[in-house]
Amino acid sequence: MTQETIDRPGVAIIGYGTAGVNALIALRMAGYEGPVHVFSDTGILPYSPILTSYYAGGEKSYEECFPWTAEELDELRPTVHADCPVTRLNVGEHLVTTPQGDFPYEKCVIATGATPACWGFPGVEGEEDYQPLVLRSMDDAQRLKDALEDSACRRVLVSGASMVALKTLEACLNHGKDVTLVGINPHVLDFNALPEAAERFERGLLAKGVKLRLSQSIAQVRRAASGELEVTFANGDVDVFDAISVSHGMKSNLDFVQQGTLEIDRALVVDGFMRTSDPDVYAAGDVAQGTELISGEKRIVGIWKNAALQGQCAGTAIAAELAGKEPPASCALRGSIATNTIAVRGTLFISAGTMELTPQRQVEVRETDDMTVVYIFEESGDERRLVGFNLVSDTDEEGSRAYDTGAMLTLRIEAGLSRPDQL
Ligand SMILES: Cc1cc2nc3c(=O)[nH]c(=O)nc-3n(C[C@H](O)[C@H](O)[C@H](O)COP(=O)(O)OP(=O)(O)OC[C@H]3O[C@@H](n4cnc5c(N)ncnc54)[C@H](O)[C@@H]3O)c2cc1C
Structure with a gap:
């Protein structure tokens, strides 16, 4: 690393979940050697929210909820500011404000995820402090x-x-x-x-x-x-x-972004390189609204893989820009589709794509003794393509027909989206 590189403010990553970690990994993989300041509002390693229910339910240990070891993360040479929530992002002055002081940045990645909302829950009468059980962290x-x-x-x-x-x-x-x-x-x-x-x-x-x-x-x-x-x-x-x-x-964690400084719809609106409306601020994960491929609209697709891919995209693009180059077209994300898998004690549900019905879309249901599959097809001219499916199976054995069918149908939706006329 040259002295000039060390002296530069470098990159600020706000939030140390999968989007933040993947931005860090991509920065280093793309050859960026400068400082990376990571701001985390917790004092623990990045964890997977996916695994929290398995921990609470006794299926996984506490340690198993952490996808990366401290050693693996240290190799990426971040300066981690733990227990250091960002309270304000000053886009104009390129400053991140925290209880531990202000930090300048050249490029910033917002990767602060989301927090459970209790909209509509009336609370407990006479107990102002009552907090229902929620699940995220x-x-x-x-x-x-x-x-x-x-x-x-x-x-x-x-x-x-x-x-x-x-x-x-x-x-x-x-x-x-x-x-x-x-x-x-x-x-x-x-x-x-x-x-x-x-x-x-x-x-x-x-x-x-x-x-x-x-x-x-x-x-x-x-x-x-x-x-x-x-x-x-x-x-x-x-x-x-x-x-x-x-x-x-x-609810996306964006309280530290001042109104009017970045384009926010339900979350931060981003382009294919995860750039927000400010060219030096990127967003990735549950806090970002990138392109949802079936609707073509900017939407939050709140799944782990999407957060990881968006983080990687942001990190790669920033590394290129800080090296004085255009972000490589190959790192741009066209968008993503929603996918879900859940099994509740043997009953399995897998879905992908859209469930929104329009006059051009038809629903087909195929039912067998142990499985129901609901297909959503979209017609346009002579073309008929799969745009969504639900699968419910009465068994959830790994490697079973249900998982194979779910994987195959997801690929079929993705293949339909990658045809030249769908680009
Ligand atoms: C119970 C549960 C089950 C799920 N199951 C699945 C599943 O089966 N499959 C799937 O694909 N997805 C699942 N998801 C969704 C998936 O976990 C998320 O899409 C993914 O973790 C998003 O990653 P992220 O990095 O954007 O956010 P997070 O992982 O939430 O990371 C954001 C981090 O930023 C921190 N932060 C917030 N505000 C600040 C601040 N001001 N300053 C500093 N740090 C801050 C947060 O504390 C957090 O550590 C599940 C989510 C939950 C809650």
């Missing part, structure tokens, strides 16, 4: 695990029917809890599944003893004299629980 997972390991906790209410809610529900079942799921939509899996698939998944949940309260919401919660949480549902039903978990969606 290792602290959240520890809190959920502690609650589920408490033998006094017998009945759990899971509010929400998203993938995160269902993963929480599985952790509860693993601990032998009596679980009720309440969701405002008529079916579980929210916008990820069409009714034909969701219904089979619901049958799987019911067979495992889960009680479903669909098309319902929590109207009121109060603490009963027994210490239990007495929940009144919107239809007037009342039931008691020992714990409540809320999974009502995620």
